[in-house]
Amino acid sequence: MPKTKPVLTFTIDGKKCRTSPGQTILEAAKANGIYIPSLCYWEGMKPAGACRICTVRVGGRYMAACTQPAAEGMAVENDVPDIQDMRKAIVEMLFVEGNHMCPTCEKSGNCELQALAYRFQMLVPRFPFQFPVREVEPAGTKILLEHNRCVKCLRCVRGVRTRDNKTVFGALKRSKDKKIAVDQALASALPEKQARQAMDRCPVGSILRKEVGFAVPIGKRKYDKKPIGSEIEKAEG
Amino acid sequence: MSKPVIATASLAGCFGCHMSFLDIDERILDLIDLVEFNKSPIDDIKTFTKPVDVGIIEGGCCNSENVEVLREFRKHCKVLISLGECAIMGGLPAMRNGIPVRECLEEAYFHSPTIDPADPRLMPGDEDLPIILDKVYPLHEIVKIDAYLPGCPPSADLIWKALTSLLEGKPLEIPYSLLKFD
Numbered sequence: 317m318p319k320t321k322p323v324l325t326f327t328i329d330g331k332k333c334r335t336s337p338g339q340t341i342l343e344a345a346k347a348n349g350i351y352i353p354s355l356c357y358w359e360g361m362k363p364a365g366a367c368r369i370c371t372v373r374v375g376g377r378y379m380a381a382c383t384q385p386a387a388e389g390m391a392v393e394n395d396v397p398d399i400q401d402m403r404k405a406i407v408e409m410l411f412v413e414g415n416h417m418c419p420t421c422e423k424s425g426n427c428e429l430q431a432l433a434y435r436f437q438m439l440v441p442r443f444p445f446q447f448p449v450r451e452v453e454p455a456g457t458k459i460l461l462e463h464n465r466c467v468k469c470l471r472c473v474r475g476v477r478t479r480d481n482k483t484v485f486g487a488l489k490r491s492k493d494k495k496i497a498v499d500q501a502l503a504s505a506l507p508e509k510q511a512r513q514a515m516d517r518c519p520v521g522s523i524l525r526k527e528v529g530f531a532v533p534i535g536k537r538k539y540d541k542k543p544i545g546s547e548i549e550k551a552e553g
Numbered sequence: 554m555s556k557p558v559i560a561t562a563s564l565a566g567c568f569g570c571h572m573s574f575l576d577i578d579e580r581i582l583d584l585i586d587l588v589e590f591n592k593s594p595i596d597d598i599k600t601f602t603k604p605v606d607v608g609i610i611e612g613g614c615c616n617s618e619n620v621e622v623l624r625e626f627r628k629h630c631k632v633l634i635s636l637g638e639c640a641i642m643g644g645l646p647a648m649r650n651g652i653p654v655r656e657c658l659e660e661a662y663f664h665s666p667t668i669d670p671a672d673p674r675l676m677p678g679d680e681d682l683p684i685i686l687d688k689v690y691p692l693h694e695i696v697k698i699d700a701y702l703p704g705c706p707p708s709a710d711l712i713w714k715a716l717t718s719l720l721e722g723k724p725l726e727i728p729y730s731l732l733k734f735d
Contacts, residue, residue, distance in 0.1 A: 342687065411642075418734035425735065434583035434732050440641050440693060441699035447643070447688060449651035501668055534735070543729055 323363055326390035328372075331387075341381035341392055342370050351545035352394055352401055353435065355428055355519055356469035357382040364470045365408075369403050369432065400436070407432045408441035413492075415447060415464035416520070422529035423521030425537025429467060430520075433543035456503030458511040459523060461496065466522040468494050476514045482512070496522070557606040561632060565646045565689055566612025566618040569706045570637040571595070574609075576709035583660040587627040587720060592629075605630045607719055612639045615646050618683035627696040632719065635698045636712070638734060642690065647689040654685050680731045702727060703731060704733050 319379040321336045328341075328350050335344035340363065345352045354370040357363055363382040370381040373393040381392075393399060410416075410429060418424045472485040473496065484502045488495045506514065513527045534540065563571055571594060577584065590596045591605050609628030613621050627633055638644040649657050662668070662676045692698050702715055710729040718725045 333679065345585075415648075415651075417638070417642070417648065421735075430734055433734070434729065437727065439703055439727075439732075440635070440691075443646075444694060445643060445691060447647060447650035463713075537696065541730065 319351060320423045321479035323386040326386050326388065326392065328392045328394050328433065330391075330417045330481075335386050337385070339386055341372060341379075341384050341386050341390075344386040345392075345394070346548050347383065349549060350394065351548040352381045353432060354382055355432065355467065355469060358471050358475060358517065358535060361475050361513070364474060364550045366468065366470050367406065369406050371399065372400065373399060375412070403432075404436040404438060405442065407436055408438060408538070410444055410467050411438070411441045413448070414466065415450065417464075421465065421521040422524055423465075423518075425532070425534060425540055427521060428544060431539040434539065435543045435545065453498070454500075455498040455523070456500050456506070458508070458526060459498075459514060460523060461524055463495065465520045466496055467520055468496070469519055471517045471519065472496060472514060472523055475517045476506075479506065501547050512544055556587065556589040558591050558592045558603060559588045559593070559607050559609065559694045560601065560605045561592065561595060561609045562611070562622055562626060562627065564610060564612035564622060564640070564692075565615035566637065566639045566644070568594075570611035570640075573662075573706035574712050578709070580713055584716070588624070588716075601625065606632065607716070608633045609636050610634065610640055610692060611636045613643045613692060614686065614695055615648060616683040616685050620686070620695060623692060632699045633692075633696070634693045634700045634702060634715070636702050637707055637730040638703065639689075641693075641703055643689045643691050643703050644705065647691075654687060655684055658685075669679045694732075705735050708733070712728050 323334050324337055325332060325334050327333060327347055328348070331350065333344055333348040333350070342352050342354060342357060352370050352372060354378060356367040357370060365380040365383040368380055371378050372381045374390055376428055407429065411433065416429065421427065424430060431475065452461065453461040455461040468487070470487060473483060473487055476484045478484060482502060484499055486497050488497045511525050513524050517523070554722050559570065575581070590598070592598045593599050600730060608625065608626040610626060610633065614623060635641050639646060643650065658676050663674050668674065700715065702711055704711060708731055711727065714731065
């Protein structure tokens, strides 16, 4: 057995990166101290390529960095104005597509969608607000499912499972009618730790652990002081 | 040289943005040296008496009077600023947007738990009252808006920074710590 893993080299915006075969562009970027904005990605979970915010350009073609493996000699374009603007446009689209009223949301300050909007300096979405009619659904006794804020990232569908590996959340319908559904009995039976994890998995305020809202004061929340992604950029030194 | 003129209004808002404006505290003394206020709840001038350089509006449009005031502002102001969550996104008042207006009014005037059953149930319908719109609209969906200051409310520091940038003719750069939606 060779002691070192095989290494492949590629570039992101001209910066030389090293990674091992099989790693996605997004993971490889992270390991090299480069932040590629993402929303539906969750470390260790099978990527879904659902939100497309991590879109990068390689050889003139657009691809989701969370699903595309890095390859030898690849020249990835990431932090360039037109791609950043497209990502910003996706964030804006998500804001008008649902009902995202940050001042009333328990997740405000810890919300990844909001954090991306801050990072991209979104002052107002460029698209007209849709104000869709959606509901708030109890998901068993511990969790609340707030459909107004759901961005259909499928993190809950992919990542929340019972001890015997049953999925708790599922997706109904497709495209603009897509909706997250929950198994009430399984959701009620989730142990406290997992119920909290379900809330943490949700990037927005769509899955909420009941009775714990607004626990962290303004100023001490995750994205109050530092933009999303700064921990990756800082790690590079 | 005459001072730049500022006007402000609160439409479908809670006046929280105006309160935040007053939170610039003693800087307000500098401000009155630098600018002159026209139509605004701050000086209680009800109608425009001259052209205005900067109009600042809090709250979205929920009724015909809001639309009228907003259009008046657009007509009189060189620069129009959307101030706060409600002006930019509709905010809390827009939570009624999925509910038909009739249903909203019936809930408030007929079915509310605080309605006295002995009272005759009346829905306000006087022709002098502004007509309620089908939904609450953000300002930029009705007139052209030149700048946006998000927040609920936008912090006094953000309002101060925006005003001073405008007066100095500099582009507004919002630091991360001041860009907040809550």
